[in-house]
Amino acid sequence: MSKSLKGSATEAYDALSPFALEAEGAETPALSDRARPLPRISIQAFCETPQTAEALQAASEDRRLSKAHVTIQMGGAPAAVAHYQESPTPNLIILESHLPHGELVATLEELAQSCDPGTKVVIIGSTNDVVLYRDLMKRGISEYLVAPISSFELMECLSGLYNNPDSDPVGQVFAFIGAKGGVGSSTICHNVAWTLSEALATNIVIADMDLAFGTTGLDFNQDPVQGIADALQNPDRLDEVLLDRLLTTCSKHLSIFAAPVVLDRDYEMSPEGCETVIDVVRQNVPFVAVDLPHTWAPWTKRLLLQADEIVITAIPDLANLRNAKNIIDLVKTARKNDAAPHLVLNMANMQKRPEITPKEFENALDLKTLAVIDFDCENFGQAANNGQMVEEYNSKAKAPQAFRDIAMALAHRKEVKVEKKSPLAPLLEKLKLMR
Ligand SMILES: Nc1ncnc2c1ncn2[C@@H]1O[C@H](COP(=O)(O)OP(=O)(O)O)[C@@H](O)[C@H]1O
Numbered sequence: 001m002s003k004s005l006k007g008s009a010t011e012a013y014d015a016l017s018p019f020a021l022e023a024e025g026a027e028t029p030a031l032s033d034r035a036r037p038l039p040r041i042s043i044q045a046f047c048e049t050p051q052t053a054e055a056l057q058a059a060s061e062d063r064r065l066s067k068a069h070v071t072i073q074m075g076g077a078p079a080a081v082a083h084y085q086e087s088p089t090p091n092l093i094i095l096e097s098h099l100p101h102g103e104l105v106a107t108l109e110e111l112a113q114s115c116d117p118g119t120k121v122v123i124i125g126s127t128n129d130v131v132l133y134r135d136l137m138k139r140g141i142s143e144y145l146v147a148p149i150s151s152f153e154l155m156e157c158l159s160g161l162y163n164n165p166d167s168d169p170v171g172q173v174f175a176f177i178g179a180k181g182g183v184g185s186s187t188i189c190h191n192v193a194w195t196l197s198e199a200l201a202t203n204i205v206i207a208d209m210d211l212a213f214g215t216t217g218l219d220f221n222q223d224p225v226q227g228i229a230d231a232l233q234n235p236d237r238l239d240e241v242l243l244d245r246l247l248t249t250c251s252k253h254l255s256i257f258a259a260p261v262v263l264d265r266d267y268e269m270s271p272e273g274c275e276t277v278i279d280v281v282r283q284n285v286p287f288v289a290v291d292l293p294h295t296w297a298p299w300t301k302r303l304l305l306q307a308d309e310i311v312i313t314a315i316p317d318l319a320n321l322r323n324a325k326n327i328i329d330l331v332k333t334a335r336k337n338d339a340a341p342h343l344v345l346n347m348a349n350m351q352k353r354p355e356i357t358p359k360e361f362e363n364a365l366d367l368k369t370l371a372v373i374d375f376d377c378e379n380f381g382q383a384a385n386n387g388q389m390v391e392e393y394n395s396k397a398k399a400p401q402a403f404r405d406i407a408m409a410l411a412h413r414k415e416v417k418v419e420k421k422s423p424l425a426p427l428l429e430k431l432k433l434m435r
């Protein structure tokens with residue numbers, strides 16, 4: 001970033017912030033050095049006072065939060081408890097609560113019932129009390145701030161949560177591989193990633209590792225010029241700014257790291273380079289779906305073994321069974337402390353084709369299948385030709401439910417059935433707020 005730009009953003013902030021005088025001192029680091037940009041996470045805030053809501057609103061408009069999706073509503077902790085009984089939890093919840101210690105803890109326990117383990121919670125309260133602070137930290141609360149807070153204090157706190165080298169990486173990596181070529185592994189990867197981005201309203205990046213023949217661009221009807229090959233050429237240069245330039249946005253929450261799909265260039269695929277690139281993506285995005293080609297090389301093996309979750313797609317025949325068994329055995333031996341990989345049987349129940357049944361697959365592999373997807377050339381074929389996901393093409397098709405099951409299993413979430421709202425809902429909502 002150029003010096004002048006950095007200067008002006010900082011000055012603008014200094015003028016707004018209660019830190020203004022402090023920041024003039026030579027000892028204090030510049031404001032822009034104290035808060036770093038946040039990754040593409042979703043943040044939902046439940047405020048009790050207009051002051052806190054305003055501070056949050058100002059923070060959400062800052063360039064450092066430009067990649068995060070922030071929603072702010074009133075109602076404090078009780079509103080949050082009610083909200084998450086019906087909706088999935090985001091990456092971060094900010095709760096303003098002026099309840100006394102005991103009541104606050106009771107409400108948090110209620111919230112914990114519907115809170116995903118990966119969700120962080122920050123509390124804004126009114127008592128500067130070390131006993132309360134310690135109790136909250138013990139219960140897994142990420143941070144406790146005392147109101148009134150400035151938008152800068154808030155940004156500094158959030159930045160600390162996500163830019164601390166000691167904290168966990170932001171993103172979960174899911175690797176998808178086929179037991180053979182052409183079994184639908186990429187199709188499943190793309191549909192599951194899209195479903196996850198829609199169902200959880202959380203950002204996900206698909207990294208297309210099939211540099212020569214990848215279909216991610218086609219499946220999402222995009223024609224990207226830049227993509228993953230540029231990153232792999234110089235993995236150590238990849239940072240959040242370059243990543244932004246190389247990603248292609250497909251929808252509000254889904255971006256692709258597309259393959260170049262040219263045959264006249266050779267790419268050096270080193271296991272270290274591939275791992276570095278995926279690591280940078282996972283530092284910036286909550287979910288990364290790695291679409292691996294059906295090849296066996298040191299770099300495919302490395303990406304597979306490093307992933308948080310693995311999905312092996314097979315069609316119900318003998319060669320797929322043998323290959324799936326080999327991959328599963330290798331993965332289980334190399335990852336003794338991880339859960340087993342997931343198996344998806346695809347293109348099942350094709351007319352007149354002799355097939356190995358899911359039960360026989362499960363017995364031979366000693367693994368439960370995560371999903372069985374029927375052969376459905378009409379919906380899959382038409383969706384692929386249109387550059388659409390199967391659910392976009394035909395929401396009544398059978399496969400989208402399987403994609404939702406796979407997505408929720410990978411993200412360790414339960415599917416939340418959102419009730420259809422009446423057309424009067426926005427009006428009623430307004431009236432409730434005005435009371
Ligand atoms: N369940 C299914 N029924 C019918 N066609 C499918 C199904 N799953 C995938 N396909 C089609 O199979 C073809 C190969 O899929 P692809 O995802 O490219 O396989 P892979 O990545 O394993 O090589 C695509 O044309 C896709 O639309």
Ligand SMILES: [Mg+2]
Nearest residue numbers: 185186210293
């Ligand atoms: Mg593929």
